[in-house]
Amino acid sequence: MPGKQGTTADTDVLVVGAGPAGLTTALQALAHGATVRVVDRRDHRVRPSRALMLHARALEGLRPLGVTAGLLERADTAPEARIHLGRWEVEARLGHADLPDTAFPHLTLVRQADVEEVLWQALQDSGVVVDWGVEFRGLHQDNGGLQALSSGLVRAELQGAHGPGHHVSRFLAGCDGQSSTVRGITGAQWRGGPYPVEAVLADLELDGGLDPGLLHVAVGQAGLAFLFALGEGATWRMLATRPASWQAGARFGQLGPPVAPEEVAQLVKDSGLEASVREVGWSAQVPLQHRIASTFGSSPVFLAGDAAHAHSPAGGQGMNNGILDALNLGWKLGFASTAGRPLPELLQTYGQERLPAARRVLALTHLIFFGEASPHPAARLARSILPAFAPVMPLLLRRRWLIARGVRLLAQPFVNYRNSAISHEGTPKARGWPRPGKRLPDAPAAVDGRSVRLHELTAVPGLHLLLERDAGPVALDAIPAVASMDSQPRLLHVHRLTSHPGTGVAGIRPDGYVGFRCGEADPVQLRDWLRLVGAVRD
Known part of the structure; x- marks a missing residue:
C-alpha cells in the first residue's frame, strides 16, 4: 500500500469513500489543482443503486467537470409518471419543465450505479485509480489524542488486502456513508x-x-x-x-x-x-433515519455526503445533496493545496455554507416523507382521501407552471450562501447580478458578438470574472493566479459580456455561485476577494 515515512504528503487530499460524494470531491479537488487519492473499503465498485434521480443544480455543478454528457446518455430526461389513486390513474409529464434559467429543466432519472460509473471513469481518465478493498481505520494518535504531524499534515491508518499501511495528506475528506468512521474520529454529534x-x-x-x-x-x-x-x-x-x-x-x-x-x-x-x-x-x-452532524469538520478533516447528513428517500435529495457538498468542498481543498499559504477562512466556509443548507434540505425531505409514508393518523388520512381529488388532478398537472415549481423546488432554490465569509459586496453595488452567495442563473449573453449562455462560459473549472461591457480591463498578468504554472491549467478566467452594459464585474465561484460583485471593476477590491478565496499567490 502506498505511504511514505516522514512529513512529505503522499497527496494533497485523501478521500475516504467512493460513492457519488467521494468521487465528486476527488474530481473537483483534482480539477482545481490538488493531488488526490481515493480509498473505499468495498472490494469492488459494483453495488445495487439506492438513488435514482439527479436534479438540475447537481448537473449544473458537475458540468465543468466534463461528466454531464455521460450522465445524460444514461438517463431518462423526459420521464412520465402514472399516479395510481385507487381506480383512478393520472398522467404527469415531468420532463422539460418551463425553467428558462437552467440547461437542465427536467427531472433526470439515472441509477446511482451509472452516476458512480461516469464519475469513476472520469477519475480514471485523469490518472486517479480508486483503491478498492482499503479501509480507513483512523488517524495517527499520540497520547490518546489525534495529532497532526509536525508539518501540519495528517496520517491516515489504512487496512488493505496486503496488511496495514498509512497515507499522509494535507486534508482528509470523509465521504464514507452514514456509519462514517471519519465522523467518529471528528467527535461530531450525530443528531436526529x-x-x-x-x-x-x-x-x-x-x-x-x-x-x-x-x-x-x-x-x-x-x-x-x-x-x-x-x-x-x-x-x-x-x-x-x-x-x-x-x-x-x-x-x-x-x-x-x-x-x-x-x-x-x-x-x-x-x-x-x-x-x-x-x-x-x-x-x-x-x-x-433523519440525522445531521453537528459539524462538517474543520481543517484538515471534513465530512461530506451521507457522512454529514442522512435523509429519507423523499424527493431524491440524498445523492444530490452529497454531490453539492462535494462541489463546494472540492474546489476549496484544491485552492488550499496550491495557494502556497494557509487558507483557514476559506476552508471554514465549507461548514458555514453547507451545514445550514443541509438543515434546510433535511427539513424538506422530512416534510415530504411525512406525507408519503408516515404512519401518523393525519398522514394516513390525507393519503386515504387523495383519490377523491383524482378527477381534478389532470387539469392541475397540465399547467406547466405547477410542474416547473415542483422541479425547481427539488433543485434546492432555497439554498444560498449570502452570509458566507467569502460572499462580498463591492462598492459601488452592482445591480445587474444576483447578490453574492446566490446561484448564477443560466441567462443569455453575448461575448464579442457571439451569443452564449452564462453557464457555457463557466463550464470549465476555476473562477470566472464576468465583466460588463464598459468595465475597465483586468490585468491578469498582474494577478498571480492559483495553478497558473505551465504544467497546470489556469483557474482564473475573464469574460467581457458585450450584451451587458455597465462598468461592473461579477466573480463566479467554481461551484456556480456568485462570490463577488461590484459596480466598478476596481482592481483593489477584486484582488482582495481573489486573495480571500485563494486565487492569488503572495
Whole structure:
C-alpha cells in the first residue's frame, strides 16, 4: 500500500469513500489543482443503486467537470409518471419543465450505479485509480489524542488486502456513508433519529399491464410505492415503505438483509397496482433515519455526503445533496493545496455554507416523507382521501407552471450562501447580478458578438470574472493566479459580456455561485476577494 515515512504528503487530499460524494470531491479537488487519492473499503465498485434521480443544480455543478454528457446518455430526461389513486390513474409529464434559467429543466432519472460509473471513469481518465478493498481505520494518535504531524499534515491508518499501511495528506475528506468512521474520529454529534418505517428495495419481473415506459406511483393509506423500469437485476425497481423491522445495530441507509419474496409480492399487491410478482431478482430492507452532524469538520478533516447528513428517500435529495457538498468542498481543498499559504477562512466556509443548507434540505425531505409514508393518523388520512381529488388532478398537472415549481423546488432554490465569509459586496453595488452567495442563473449573453449562455462560459473549472461591457480591463498578468504554472491549467478566467452594459464585474465561484460583485471593476477590491478565496499567490 502506498505511504511514505516522514512529513512529505503522499497527496494533497485523501478521500475516504467512493460513492457519488467521494468521487465528486476527488474530481473537483483534482480539477482545481490538488493531488488526490481515493480509498473505499468495498472490494469492488459494483453495488445495487439506492438513488435514482439527479436534479438540475447537481448537473449544473458537475458540468465543468466534463461528466454531464455521460450522465445524460444514461438517463431518462423526459420521464412520465402514472399516479395510481385507487381506480383512478393520472398522467404527469415531468420532463422539460418551463425553467428558462437552467440547461437542465427536467427531472433526470439515472441509477446511482451509472452516476458512480461516469464519475469513476472520469477519475480514471485523469490518472486517479480508486483503491478498492482499503479501509480507513483512523488517524495517527499520540497520547490518546489525534495529532497532526509536525508539518501540519495528517496520517491516515489504512487496512488493505496486503496488511496495514498509512497515507499522509494535507486534508482528509470523509465521504464514507452514514456509519462514517471519519465522523467518529471528528467527535461530531450525530443528531436526529430513526424513522418508524423502512424502505424495501427490490428488482422484479412483473406480470400485468404496467407500461415500462412510465414511472408508476401507487398511493395507499400505508404509504407510497414506486416502480421504475430501471432495475439492475430485473426489469423493474421497486421502492416501497413499511413499518420498520430493523434490529439493534442496524446500518441505517445501507442495504440490509433480503426481504422474503412473499413479502415483496404482498407489498406490490397492497399498493393496488394491477401487477403481480413473477420473479424477485434481488431485494433488501433499508433502515431509514433523519440525522445531521453537528459539524462538517474543520481543517484538515471534513465530512461530506451521507457522512454529514442522512435523509429519507423523499424527493431524491440524498445523492444530490452529497454531490453539492462535494462541489463546494472540492474546489476549496484544491485552492488550499496550491495557494502556497494557509487558507483557514476559506476552508471554514465549507461548514458555514453547507451545514445550514443541509438543515434546510433535511427539513424538506422530512416534510415530504411525512406525507408519503408516515404512519401518523393525519398522514394516513390525507393519503386515504387523495383519490377523491383524482378527477381534478389532470387539469392541475397540465399547467406547466405547477410542474416547473415542483422541479425547481427539488433543485434546492432555497439554498444560498449570502452570509458566507467569502460572499462580498463591492462598492459601488452592482445591480445587474444576483447578490453574492446566490446561484448564477443560466441567462443569455453575448461575448464579442457571439451569443452564449452564462453557464457555457463557466463550464470549465476555476473562477470566472464576468465583466460588463464598459468595465475597465483586468490585468491578469498582474494577478498571480492559483495553478497558473505551465504544467497546470489556469483557474482564473475573464469574460467581457458585450450584451451587458455597465462598468461592473461579477466573480463566479467554481461551484456556480456568485462570490463577488461590484459596480466598478476596481482592481483593489477584486484582488482582495481573489486573495480571500485563494486565487492569488503572495
